[in-house]
Amino acid sequence: MKKSMCAKWFEIKLWKKLIILFPITFIIIFVVLFETAPVNLNASNISEIYIGMHSMMTDDIITGKASIKGREDVENVVCSLNRIKAIRGKYSAEELSGEPPQAMITCYDEGDNEIYTVKFYDGFMMVDNELYRITGKVYKELAELCDKYGECQIN
Known part of the structure; x- marks a missing residue:
């Protein structure tokens, strides 16, 4: 048997x-x-992101406009809410102390209607007025997105 x-x-x-x-x-x-290790993005890291004018053919990707502190706005930025969903937990808005964002990406649909804006702060990001701590996974996703579809540096 x-x-x-x-x-x-x-x-x-x-x-x-x-x-x-x-x-x-x-x-x-x-x-x-x-x-799941958290990564702290500080002002010098965020200000070093250069996002080029590239587009891609993927369903979950939307192009938008990036406003990066100390730089000109860049049109046709590749951004995806699916890539930003890798979050660890929500935090209260009081933790930001009312600081202005260090970087901001606004995403639009095909009809040029604003869908959402992602604002980057020191170690946090805000999507649809909800605050999230940035994790290592999100930082890695953003770095890969820049490296693959744009011209950027993240130090």
């Missing part, structure tokens, strides 16, 4: 199971820790 994989698993000695499971567990823990 042929044994199932589950039955065979129970016959394997404990030390062999540990050898199999340890690397898998280590990889899972490593990925979870580094995907």
